[in-house]
Amino acid sequence: xxxxxxxxxxxxxxxxxxxxxxxxxxxxxxxxxxxxxxxxxxxxxxxxxxxxxxxxxxxxxxxxxxxxxxxxxxxxxxxxxxxxxxxxxxxxxxxxxxxxxxxxxxxxxxxxxxxxxxxxxxxxxxxxxxxxxxxxxxxxxxxxxxxxxxxxxxxxxxxxxxxxxxxxxxxxxxxxxxxxxxxxxxxxxxxxxxxxxxxxxxxxxxxxxxxxxxxxxxxxxxxxxxxxxxxxxxxxxxxxxxxxxxxxxxxxxxxxxxxxxxxxxxxxxxxxxxxxxxxxxxxxxxxxxxxxxxxxxxxxxxxxxxxxxxxxxxxxxxxxxxxxxxxxxxxxxxxxxxxxxxxxxxxxxxxxxxxxxxxxxxxxxxxxxxxxxxx
Ligand SMILES: [Zn+2]
Ligand SMILES: [Zn+2]
Numbered sequence: 001x002x003x004x005x006x007x008x009x010x011x012x013x014x015x016x017x018x019x020x021x022x023x024x025x026x027x028x029x030x031x032x033x034x035x036x037x038x039x040x041x042x043x044x045x046x047x048x049x050x051x052x053x054x055x056x057x058x059x060x061x062x063x064x065x066x067x068x069x070x071x072x073x074x075x076x077x078x079x080x081x082x083x084x085x086x087x088x089x090x091x092x093x094x095x096x097x098x099x100x101x102x103x104x105x106x107x108x109x110x111x112x113x114x115x116x117x118x119x120x121x122x123x124x125x126x127x128x129x130x131x132x133x134x135x136x137x138x139x140x141x142x143x144x145x146x147x148x149x150x151x152x153x154x155x156x157x158x159x160x161x162x163x164x165x166x167x168x169x170x171x172x173x174x175x176x177x178x179x180x181x182x183x184x185x186x187x188x189x190x191x192x193x194x195x196x197x198x199x200x201x202x203x204x205x206x207x208x209x210x211x212x213x214x215x216x217x218x219x220x221x222x223x224x225x226x227x228x229x230x231x232x233x234x235x236x237x238x239x240x241x242x243x244x245x246x247x248x249x250x251x252x253x254x255x256x257x258x259x260x261x262x263x264x265x266x267x268x269x270x271x272x273x274x275x276x277x278x279x280x281x282x283x284x285x286x287x288x289x290x291x292x293x294x295x296x297x298x299x300x301x302x303x304x305x306x307x308x309x310x311x312x313x314x315x316x317x318x319x320x321x322x323x324x325x326x327x328x329x330x331x332x333x334x335x336x337x338x339x340x341x342x343x344x345x346x347x348x349x350x351x352x353x354x355x356x357x358x359x360x361x362x363x364x365x366x367x368x369x370x371x372x373x374x375x
Pocket of ligand 1: 171172173174175176177178179198199200201202203204205206
């Protein structure tokens with residue numbers, strides 16, 4: 001879009017905005033929205049409707065409306081006036097005519113010059129964390145709330161570090177170039193000339209007069225962000241959930257992603273998984289091992305599985321129970337198999353009476369006790 005059309009369009013839309021829709025509705029928010037909600041909504045919607053990306057009719061108007069809503073609601077003073085007296089109140093507050101920020105500049109500064117404004121901006125680092133999830137949560141699927149400490153662009157100065165836009169000046173030392181030519185005489189008659197980063201402005205070409213009091217000129221602030229991790233049923237080990245553009249913010253880059261890698265928690269003595277197979281160790285008595293048994297096993301989600309054996313069960317025997325394993329990722333209505341391994345526990349001691357009877361049972365032809373044994 002040419003800058004002239006852009007400007008014309010802007011003037012036109014500002015006129016329209018006087019009768020604009022409810023600013024909260026524009027950002028799809030309720031009146032109780034937090035500062036963070038407002039940022040998030042602007043971030044999401046401004047990208048969606050940016051005319052460089054969205055070519056649908058009405059997208060540009062929407063983009064301008066969104067910018068205006070954000071401009072007002074992200075400023076606590078303006079928001080208060082708007083909440084009490086509406087757009088008319090804002091107009092009165094600003095002396096009869098509202099000043100609107102250029103929605104494209106606003107977009108640029110919000111996204112640190114990135115977004116869809118043309119030139120490519122580098123992406124910030126991606127943060128990857130491993131999350132240990134209980135097998136029960138992976139079996140049933142779960143929503144898990146967690147928090148991440150990260151840096152966000154200062155709301156007050158929108159990442160410029162200046163108290164106001166009039167506090168941003170072109171660096172005089174480098175004339176806004178960010179670099180300076182340094183001449184050095186290394187011996188009489190020989191001068192080297194090299195380009196160095198301007199130390200006055202750190203290569204930015206701009207210097208800040210009065211620092212932003214909110215972030216102390218740091219441009220970014222520490223913030224604790226809440227997220228909900230959706231664990232899909234049967235998520236494979238190492239499954240990654242990506243929170244796009246949610247890593248540290250900086251005026252120098254477009255934020256990278258937060259990646260959460262899911263692993264199942266190792267629970268002692270409990271359930272184990274191998275892909276969609278599920279493993280359980282069941283301990284039975286000698287009697288059960290010899291004569292058979294019926295037992296109930298409570299599955300990860302609480303449903304009961306009947307374990308049944310009729311003949312002899314050898315220690316270490318593995319019984320396969322079809323379809324009682326982990327849900328299969330992508331087709332969670334299907335399940336792998338469950339493998340129950342039997343462990344036989346022997347009594348630590350037996351009474352002389354029992355010993356006698358056992359002997360008799362093992363030697364039905366003999367009368368009396370084992371010759372080597374005195375009972
Ligand atoms: Zn400079
Ligand atoms: Zn600030």
